[in-house]
Amino acid sequence: xxxxxxxxxxxxxxxxxxxxxxxxxxxxxxxxxxxxxxxxxxxxxxxxxxxxxxxxxxxxxxxxxxxxxxxxxxxxxxxxxxxxxxxxxxxxxxxxxxxxxxxxxxxxxxxxxxxxxxxxxxxxxxxxxxxxxxxxxxxxxxxxxxxxxxxxxxxxxxxxxxxxxxxxxxxxxxxxxxxxxxxxxxxxxxxxxxxxxxxxxxxxxxxxxxxxxxxxxxxxxxxxxxxxxxxxxxxxxxxxxxxxxxxxxxxxxxxxxxxxxxxxxxxxxxxxxxxxxxxxxxxxxxxxxxxxxxxxxxxxxxxxx
Amino acid sequence: xxxxxxxxxxxxxxxxxxxxxxxxxxxxxxxxxxxxxxxxxxxxxxxxxxxxxxxxxxxxxxxxxxxxxxxxxxxxxxxxxxxxxxxxxxxxxxxxxxxxxxxxxxxxxxxxxxxxxxxxxxxxxxxxxxxxxxxxxxxxxxxxxxxxxxxxxxxxxxxxxxxxxxxxxxxxxxxxxxxxxxxxxxxxxxxxxxxxxxxxxxxxxxxxxxxxxxxxxxxxxxxxxxxxxxxxxxxxxxxxxxxxxxxxxxxxxxxxxxxxxxxxxxxxxxxxxxxxxxxxx
Numbered sequence: 363x364x365x366x367x368x369x370x371x372x373x374x375x376x377x378x379x380x381x382x383x384x385x386x387x388x389x390x391x392x393x394x395x396x397x398x399x400x401x402x403x404x405x406x407x408x409x410x411x412x413x414x415x416x417x418x419x420x421x422x423x424x425x426x427x428x429x430x431x432x433x434x435x436x437x438x439x440x441x442x443x444x445x446x447x448x449x450x451x452x453x454x455x456x457x458x459x460x461x462x463x464x465x466x467x468x469x470x471x472x473x474x475x476x477x478x479x480x481x482x483x484x485x486x487x488x489x490x491x492x493x494x495x496x497x498x499x500x501x502x503x504x505x506x507x508x509x510x511x512x513x514x515x516x517x518x519x520x521x522x523x524x525x526x527x528x529x530x531x532x533x534x535x536x537x538x539x540x541x542x543x544x545x546x547x548x549x550x551x552x553x554x555x556x557x558x559x560x561x562x563x564x565x566x567x568x569x570x571x572x573x574x575x576x577x578x579x580x581x582x583x584x585x586x587x588x589x590x591x592x593x594x595x596x597x598x599x600x601x602x603x604x605x606x607x608x609x610x611x612x613x614x615x616x617x618x619x620x621x622x623x624x625x626x627x628x629x630x631x632x633x634x635x636x637x638x639x640x641x642x643x644x645x646x647x648x649x650x651x652x653x654x655x656x657x658x659x660x661x662x663x664x665x666x667x
Numbered sequence: 668x669x670x671x672x673x674x675x676x677x678x679x680x681x682x683x684x685x686x687x688x689x690x691x692x693x694x695x696x697x698x699x700x701x702x703x704x705x706x707x708x709x710x711x712x713x714x715x716x717x718x719x720x721x722x723x724x725x726x727x728x729x730x731x732x733x734x735x736x737x738x739x740x741x742x743x744x745x746x747x748x749x750x751x752x753x754x755x756x757x758x759x760x761x762x763x764x765x766x767x768x769x770x771x772x773x774x775x776x777x778x779x780x781x782x783x784x785x786x787x788x789x790x791x792x793x794x795x796x797x798x799x800x801x802x803x804x805x806x807x808x809x810x811x812x813x814x815x816x817x818x819x820x821x822x823x824x825x826x827x828x829x830x831x832x833x834x835x836x837x838x839x840x841x842x843x844x845x846x847x848x849x850x851x852x853x854x855x856x857x858x859x860x861x862x863x864x865x866x867x868x869x870x871x872x873x874x875x876x877x878x879x880x881x882x883x884x885x886x887x888x889x890x891x892x893x894x895x896x897x898x899x900x901x902x903x904x905x906x907x908x909x910x911x912x913x914x915x916x917x918x919x920x921x922x923x924x925x926x927x928x929x930x931x932x933x934x935x936x937x938x939x940x941x942x943x944x945x946x947x948x
Contacts, residue, residue: 384852388767392760399820400786403797485931487881490920494698504719549943600701622792641792
C-alpha cells in the first residue's frame with residue numbers, strides 16, 4: 363500500500379467510502395435549503411416569541427409575557443374558537459368527497475369529463491374562490507342573499523353578520539376541499555379488489571352495508587390522506603379569510619393564522635414577538651396532528667420492510 | 668366495481684343517472700359559471716340590476732379593460748417569474764434528495780426523510796417572521812427571486828416524499844447490476860435513475876406549478892409592490908380598488924385562474940397521479 367502514489371490512494375479512499383458519502387452529497391443542497399428556510403425559522407420563531415420586537419429595532423426580552431397576554435386576549439380566543447369550528451366543519455369534506463366519488467364512479471360515456479370538471483374547484487386559486495363566493499353572498503343582489511330573501515322573506519348578508527360570517531367562509535373553503543377528497547376516493551375506488559365485491563354480492567351484501575364492511579376498509583389509505591390534507595387545510599385557512607372578510611366583521615372571522623399575520627405585519631403595528639407567540643400556539647396544535655400522522659407512517663414503513 | 672355499474676340497473680335509473688349528472692355538475696360549478704358570465708357582462712347590466720341573468724350582450728372588452736386599467740399583465744409575468752424557477756429548482760433538489768433516500772440504506776435515512784415530511788406540514792405562520800427577516804437582510808425582500816427561493820426550499824419537503832417513494836419502487840436489481848459493473852454512483856443517478864423518473868418529474872411539475880401559482884400567503888408576506896407581486900396578491904389589491912366593479916373583478920379572476928387550469932387539462936393524468944400518491948396501496 364505504501365507504494366501507491368497519492369493520486370490512486372485518494373481514489374481508492376473514495377472508492378471504499380463512496381457508498382457512505384454519496385447519499386450525503388446528494389442530500390446536501392436540499393437539506394441546506396430546508397434547514398435555512400424551514401428548520402431554523404421554527405427555532406427562531408420560538409425565540410422571538412419571548413421578545414417585544416417591531417421587526418427593525420432592538421429586541422426587548424419579555425419572558426413569558428406574550429403568552430400571558432394571550433390568555434386575556436379576547437381576539438385570540440375568538441380565533442382559537444374559530445379554528446375549532448373550521449376543523450370540525452372542514453371534516454365534512456371527507457364524507458362529501460366520498461359521496462361524490464361514488465356518484466361519479468361509473469363508466470358511462472363522457473364520465474371522464476365530468477370527473478375533471480367536478481375536480482375543477484381545486485385547481486383554482488383560493489383567492490379566486492374567495493372572490494367568487496363573496497360575489498355569491500353579496501348583500502342586496504348576491505344569489506345567496508336573493509335565495510334567503512325568497513325563503514325567509516328577509517335576505518341574509520352572511521359575510522356582514524358576525525355570527526354567520528365564519529360559516530360562509532368555511533362553505534367556500536369546503537368547495538375545493540371536497541373536490542380534493544373526491545379525487546382521492548375516485549382513485550381509491552378504482553383500485554378496490556373486484557373479486558371481493560363480487561364475493562360480497564353473492565353473500566347478499568349491498569348498498570350501505572357493502573360500503574361499510576367491504577369498500578371502506580379497502581379505502582383506508584385514501585381516507586387517511588383525505589383526513590391529513592383536510593386537517594392541514596383547515597389549520598392553514600388564511601387566504602379565504604383575508605380575501606372575503608379581512609377577519610371582520612368586528613374580528614368575528616379571525617383564525618389563528620390570520621390573527622398572527624395581523625399582529626405581526628398589518629397596519630395596526632408590527633408586533634413580531636406577539637405574532638410569533640400566536641404562531642407557536644398554532645404550531646403546537648398542528649404538532650399534535652403531525653406526530654399522529656408521522657407515527658402512523660413510521661408504523662406502515664416498518665411493516666413494509 | 669362499486670357502486671354497481673349503472674348499465675346493470677333498470678332502464679329508469681339509467682335515464683335518471685344521465686339526467687342527474689349534468690344537473691349536479693351545474694349546481695357544483697354554479698359559482699364558477701356565475702363569475703364567467705359576469706366577466707363578459709357589460710357594466711350597464713350591473714347598473715340595471717341584471718346580476719345573474721344572461722348578459723344583455725357579450726362585453727369581451729371587459730378583458731381588454733382589465734389589461735389596460737390595471738397592471739395585471741405585469742402580475743402575470745411576475746407569477747411566471749416565481750413559478751417557473753420554483754418548479755425547476757424544486758425538481759432539481761428533490762430528484763437528488765429522493766435518490767439519496769430511496770436508494771441508500773443508512774442509519775439517518777428515515778430521520779432525514781421524516782424531517783422533510785414533517786417540515787412540509789408545519790403552519791406557514793411559524794416560518795413567517797424569520798423568513799421575512801432573512802429575505803430582508805439578504806436584500807431579496809420584495810423581489811421575485813426572494814419569493815422563489817423560499818418556495819423552492821419549502822416545496823422540496825413535499826417533493827422529496829414523492830420522489831423517494833417513487834425511486835424506492837424502482838427495481839433494485841438495476842442499480843445492483845450497475846454497481847457490479849463498477850459504474851460510479853453519480854453516473855447511476857444520471858444515466859439510470861433519472862431517465863426512469865420522467866413520470867414523477869412530470870407529475871410534480873404540474874403540481875408544484877399549480878401550488879405556487881395559487882400561493883397567496885407568501886406573496887403578501889414577501890412582496891409589496893405591483894412590480895413584483897404575483898397575480899394572486901395583485902388580484903387581492905385590485906379587488907380593493909374596484910369596489911362594486913364586479914365585471915372587472917370577475918374578468919381578472921378568470922385571467923388569474925387560466926394558467927393552472929390550462930396546465931391541469933393538458934397534463935391531467937400526471938396531475939392526478941401526483942395528487943393521489945399514497946391513496947392506494
